[in-house]
Structures are given as structure tokens and as C-alpha cells.
Amino acid sequence: MKITTTVIALAAIAAGTSAYAQAAHPLKGAELAPMAHVTLADARAVGLKARPGTIVDQELEKESGGSGLRYSFDIKSAGKVYEVGVDAKTGRVLENGAEGKNPD
Numbered sequence: 001m002k003i004t005t006t007v008i009a010l011a012a013i014a015a016g017t018s019a020y021a022q023a024a025h026p027l028k029g030a031e032l033a034p035m036a037h038v039t040l041a042d043a044r045a046v047g048l049k050a051r052p053g054t055i056v057d058q059e060l061e062k063e064s065g066g067s068g069l070r071y072s073f074d075i076k077s078a079g080k081v082y083e084v085g086v087d088a089k090t091g092r093v094l095e096n097g098a099e100g101k102n103p104d
Contacts, residue, residue, distance in 0.1 A: 032069060038086070065085075067089035083096075
């Protein structure tokens with residue numbers, strides 16, 4: 001019983017941490033979300049799989065390439081910030097590179 005309680009408690013902490021991470025960096029461009037086929041949570045998972053690290057900024061934007069609608073994540077990894085773009089309609093990674101000197 002004690003193990004089950006511990007597992008449930010750890011799952012609750014993990015869920016809370018994920019919710020906090022999303023709340024700490026609100027989605028810019030949230031008004032575009034009804035046009036997306038991929039959820040923010042799924043896009044975050046794809047972005048972090050492509051570039052493991054910590055998301056420090058997130059945006060949903062209309063931009064050329066792919067379907068024209070993308071989630072853009074700034075991910076801090078190994079002391080650098082990378083921009084990872086995930087197509088909001090297909091879930092495909094469109095961009096995964098170091099953030100420029102003038103980030104958006």
C-alpha cells in the first residue's frame with residue numbers, strides 16, 4: 001500500500017510541476033489555438049524530445065514553412081538557448097537550432 005501511495009504522490013507532483021512550467025511561461029498567440037491540430041502539451045513533448053532541456057518561452061504563431069502555423073519554443077540546453085519550431089497541424093519539427101542574437 002505504501003508503494004502505491006508513493007507512486008500516486010510522485011505522479012501528482014510531476015503533474016503539478018508540468019502545469020507550473022506551462023503557467024510560468026504562458027503561450028503567446030493563444031488566440032490561434034483553435035486552428036491547431038496539435039495540443040500545446042503534445043507540441044512541448046515533441047520539442048523537448050528534439051532538444052532536451054527547459055522551455056523558457058513558448059509561442060504559437062503564423063509563419064512560413066510547414067502548414068504556416070507553428071509552436072515556437074525557446075529551450076535552454078547546456079547553457080545555450082535553442083529555438084525549436086513544431087508544426088501546429090502535423091506535429092513535425094520544423095526548426096531546431098541555436099537562438100540568434102536578437103531573439104523574438
